[in-house]
Amino acid sequence: MDYTINHAGATTVSALLAEAGASADEVKAVWLSYPTATFVKADSFGKELEVAEGTATLRTYGESDCMCDALCNVVNELRMATECTCTFGHEGGYQLSVILNDACNKKGKPTDIALMRDLAPVMEKQAICGEGQAIGRAVSQALDLFGAEIEPHFAKRQCPTSGCAAFKTYHVLVSKCTGCGKCIKACDDDAILGKAKFVHVINQKKCTQCGACLEACPEGAIVRAGNKKPKTPPKPIPVKRK
Numbered sequence: 001m002d003y004t005i006n007h008a009g010a011t012t013v014s015a016l017l018a019e020a021g022a023s024a025d026e027v028k029a030v031w032l033s034y035p036t037a038t039f040v041k042a043d044s045f046g047k048e049l050e051v052a053e054g055t056a057t058l059r060t061y062g063e064s065d066c067m068c069d070a071l072c073n074v075v076n077e078l079r080m081a082t083e084c085t086c087t088f089g090h091e092g093g094y095q096l097s098v099i100l101n102d103a104c105n106k107k108g109k110p111t112d113i114a115l116m117r118d119l120a121p122v123m124e125k126q127a128i129c130g131e132g133q134a135i136g137r138a139v140s141q142a143l144d145l146f147g148a149e150i151e152p153h154f155a156k157r158q159c160p161t162s163g164c165a166a167f168k169t170y171h172v173l174v175s176k177c178t179g180c181g182k183c184i185k186a187c188d189d190d191a192i193l194g195k196a197k198f199v200h201v202i203n204q205k206k207c208t209q210c211g212a213c214l215e216a217c218p219e220g221a222i223v224r225a226g227n228k229k230p231k232t233p234p235k236p237i238p239v240k241r242k
Contacts, residue, residue, distance in 0.1 A: 001060050008053035013045040016058055026062050029145070031074055033057040034081065037134035039141045066163025067146035068153045072100035074138050082131035089132020092123045096139055105166045108154035117143060162226020170207060170214060171230050172200045176221035179239045186216035198236040 003020035016032075017024045029041050035052040061070055079093045096119065099112045116139055123136030143150060152158040159167040172183070172192075179197040191207040194200030202213070202222075214222045223230065 003058045003060070004055060005051075005058045006055050007051050009051065010048050011051055012048055013040045013058075016051075017045070017060075020058055022058075022060060027060045028063055028065075029061045029067065029070075031057075031059040031061075031070065031138075033059070034078060034134050035130060037078070037138060039138065039145055041145050064161055064163055066104075066149065066159055066161045067142060068100065068150040068159070069104050069164050071139065071142040071146075071150065072097070072104050074142075075100055075135055078131045078135045078138070082129045084127075084129030084132060086128035086132065088123045089127035089129040089135075092119055092127065093132055093135045095119065096123075096135060103150075103153040104159075104164045106157050108157055110155050113143070113151055113154050158227065160227070162228075165209070168209065168224050168226050169204055169229065170202050170209060170211070170222055170224055171232050172202055173221045173223060173230055174199050174232065174237070174240075176219050177239060178219055178221070179236075180218070182216045182218060183213035183222060186212040188212070194236045197239050199233065199239055201233060201236055 001022070003022055005016055005020055007016060007019070013030055014024060017027070024042070024045060027042060029039060032038050032040070032051065033056045035054070036056060038049070040049065061067065075093065075097050079097055082089065084090060096116060099116060102108055103112065120136040120139035120143070124133050124140065127133045127136060149160050152160055162168060177199040179194060179199060181194065181196060183200060184192045184194060189206050189208050191203045192200050192213060193203060214224065
C-alpha cells in the first residue's frame with residue numbers, strides 16, 4: 001500500500017508509518033521513493049535514516065507480497081521517471097528491467113543474479129542521472145535484504161511467496177465441482193475438460209489465467225493457487241458430490 005509522506009531529515013520508518021496512520025504489525029518491508037530511494041526491512045524500522053526533502057511515497061509490503069515483483073516495479077518506475085540517456089542510467093536500467101520482468105514471468109536464468117550483482121553497484125557509481133544511481137542502489141539493496149525471496153525466481157523459476165501472478169494457476173476442486181459446465185462456456189481458450197456430472201479439469205498448458213472460469217463458477221469450485229497446488233485428477237471423473 002502507498003502512503004504520501006512529507007518529511008525531511010533524520011527519522012525512522014516506525015515514525016513515518018505512525019505519521020501516515022499505517023500499522024507496522026504486518027509489514028515486512030517498505031520502499032521510500034526517489035530521491036530517498038531505499039528499501040528498509042522490518043527489523044530496521046527503528047533505526048534512524050535520512051529522508052530527502054519533499055513529498056514522497058512510503059510503500060509497504062506484507063508477507064504475501066513478492067519482493068522480486070516489488071523490485072521490478074520500483075526499477076520500472078525509476079526508469080520511466082528519468083529522461084537521462086547516459087549509458088549506465090538508460091541502458092543499465094533497461095537491462096535490469098528486462099531481467100526482472102523475465103524473472104517475474106517464469107523466464108529467469110540462474111546467471112542473471114550474478115549479472116545484476118555486477119551491474120547494480122557500477123550503475124550506482126557511474127550513472128549520471130539520480131534515478132539511474134537509485135536503480136543500482138535499489139537492486140543491490142533488494143538482493144542483499146530479500147535474496148531468499150528473489151533468487152528462487154532465477155535458480156528454480158519459483159516464487160516463494162506466490163505473489164507473482166505468472167506463478168499462479170487455476171484449479172477445479174473435486175470436492176466442490178458439480179459438473180455444471182458453466183466454466184467451460186466461460187473459457188475462450190478451450191482449456192477446460194469435462195461434461196455434465198463430471199468433475200472438470202483445467203489444462204494448464206492451454207490456460208491463459210484470464211480468470212473467467214473463477215467468476216463463472218457458482219459453486220466456488222475453482223481456486224487460484226501459488227506454490228501449493230490442490231490435488232486434481234488428470235482427466236474428468238464422475239462427480240461424487242450429492
